[in-house]
Amino acid sequence: MGKRITSQDVADLAGVSRTTVSFVLNNEQRFSIRPETAEKVRAAAKQLGYYPNASARALASNQTKTIGLIISRAPQYIASDPFLPQILGGLMEVLKQNRQGLLVEWVEPGQQLETYLELTRAHHIDGMILMTPRLDDPGIKELEETEIPVVLMGYIPGSSLHSVDVDNLAAAETAVNHLIELGHSRIACITNAALPYTSASQRLEGYKSALKKANLDYDENLVWEADFDMQSGYHVTKELLASGREFTAIFVASDNVALGVYSALREAGLKIPDDVSIVGFDDIPLASFISPTLSTVALSGHDISVESYNLLTRLMRGEVPESLSVTLPTHLITRQSSREIGRRAT
Amino acid sequence: MGKRITSQDVADLAGVSRTTVSFVLNNEQRFSIRPETAEKVRAAAKQLGYYPNASARALASNQTKTIGLIISRAPQYIASDPFLPQILGGLMEVLKQNRQGLLVEWVEPGQQLETYLELTRAHHIDGMILMTPRLDDPGIKELEETEIPVVLMGYIPGSSLHSVDVDNLAAAETAVNHLIELGHSRIACITNAALPYTSASQRLEGYKSALKKANLDYDENLVWEADFDMQSGYHVTKELLASGREFTAIFVASDNVALGVYSALREAGLKIPDDVSIVGFDDIPLASFISPTLSTVALSGHDISVESYNLLTRLMRGEVPESLSVTLPTHLITRQSSREIGRRAT
DNA sequence: GAAAGTAACTAACGCGCGTTAATCAAGAGG
């Protein structure tokens, strides 16, 4: 158990005071340090292999240099989310550049309050990003009143918290419109998640809006709720098929769920896009690798992460961004899974 | 900026000393506290909404109650890893039960040393789990000498660090053997990653071993290295096809990579399993949803996480586990992608 | 009834660092 090296050790070796060591290593400009003294300190620190203790530093400076990513979902759903790595990857990339750490937490519906309070009051983190928030999250209100900077990845209407999101409604509308332009009029909708998740309800709104603008009837029997994963997509599609309702296309608000839809349709002997056209959402890497390749709404998890981090950084600096929310672009990518109604393979 | 609530505030309100507050809230059994006093303290804490400051606590107790998950890979590879969420999900589940936090970091080859030192010496975390370690990681040696508990998710031969892994070699051997039993003798191998990653080299060894036991020639022109993602699987398969070498089956050491292989074969007009049989590795959720469903070696990311955490916990408690490494079971799942050689669809 | 406990609690130190106010040397100005 080698004795831990403190800044006092560095100070002793360099023949200066601990204060000087602190000034040098933190590049404190307000106090002038003679270059050769600074060099002596740096050499001593290097020689001893000194690394400032994170806890002590956090305690003294009131900054943990760590931000939190909070996922509003249970682990079993997290485990099969192909989009999470993109978010995580993007975030970790910018964080490392800025020498900050990332604490990952999840909260299950019903326990949000306690988790948020613990995280913020205990000051484990300097700021937090809340992923896939739920409309019915009672903790949101609590967070609005806390001092800690918060960025929502996803939009909560009426919340005073800053947020980063894509325009889910418009994007979904575009996707459904694409199907309408291909001549489809009986278009089913399978959501990406339960409706308390804002992205789910917004995408559903976009679906409705597109139908309305095209003067197509909205049939609630064609709308089904999936639950993040492929299994749910599979089961919901089975039910849709069993319901006997006719449809020639499905807007699936999540590529991941769409994979389950593919599987169920295949099992039912239906061909994509010959019998059913599909448009997904997210453009996960897989979308261009499966057969048939999946038409989908592309959005960049990487950009969402970076923008969230940028916004959070400004909040942590105490700045007040002019606008409450950042909306990122999406674009429709048409691939093989969507085709004009009635046309057979060429 | 409401004043932060400290244990002193709780003590004042309860009419006791700060020490008593600490004893009560930490359930310190060594000192006897009168039940009604304890109750008074708890009531005061609740009333004030007191949460002990994490940094102060860490500094005083020398425990951060946080463990680190270190991923030896660059963010762009992390972003498309379908296996990461499983690991993360499992880990987060057990961590929450034990009221511990999770700090996620990545290191890129070449910078491991600095990152490990910083993380351990700065005492950001109580212990760490190192995911997908590389044989050529110079930091491993450093970690062996550090005091902080470390668990490798993946095996490094000759290392004195504890590890949790599946028996990659045996599992790969089983997979290849399955192909051999189906009558295949020209079996290509596409690795899951570059060979410095131990899982990649071990799976390749399993492939070689299976061939050897079956007295089949090892042809290094049939072995290609992929790089975690689908793109690499796609490109490598293209090259394999372009090389003109004959083969009737491919062992792909990663389901994710196999998806790229699927795509390339499809593009070349080859049918799976009619023309080429495929066996993958990992059993990602998608494996049973794509067409044809993918035969693969199943392993549980969840279990790997849980076992890693359990092992790490014991190390953090100062225990010395009898064995250096934990090996978890795998099992081959045969689905549609592998079939007897020469047989056409039924 | 003094010595020896025992239960219940507290004063005070230390964890390692950031930071303010103070100190000291050295030169500038008169």
Place this chain on the structure above:
DNA sequence: CCTCTTGATTAACGCGCGTTAGTTACTTTC
């Protein structure tokens, strides 16, 4: 020669908590 700056450095306090070594008050023991 003495004051006044300026530049370079340090003593000392505080961050909020865990924890040891007490200190009380209240029994028990012979």
